[in-house]
Amino acid sequence: MWQPFMLVHILGAVLMGFYALAPFVAGKLKTVSAAGQEGVLTSMITANRIAQFMLIVNFITGGYLMSQGKYSYVWMGIVTLLFLAIAAFSGIMGKKMKLALQSVKNNQSNKAALDKITTFSTLIFVMFIVTVVLMVYNF
Structure with missing residues (x-):
């Protein structure tokens, strides 16, 4: 049962890759026209929604994988806090994107x-990279 969960977990991480691109896309939003901003914001809102869904999937599959492995409590705590912080910040960023689209x-x-x-996407980017590093180098 471990391998199917790992497959879903890795696919979820790939789909969360939006968070690795978001700060670069958001940084260019100020330089495009209003019509361009509308299109980019609509796409970002959709991608953020998909990434949030995959965050939930990864939280569930990661919980199962942690229960099957031998990880330190510190590592599990840090990873869990990072996932919850990414979830919170992505929700806040989603609200700001909807407000920007409306304006x-x-x-x-x-x-x-x-x-x-831009600020929230940069914070999420940093936390996402730290999470990926912790997944590779667990202790």
């Missing part, structure tokens, strides 16, 4: 929302 549709300024999207 683009209403022809309003959205600089503050775009700054927050």
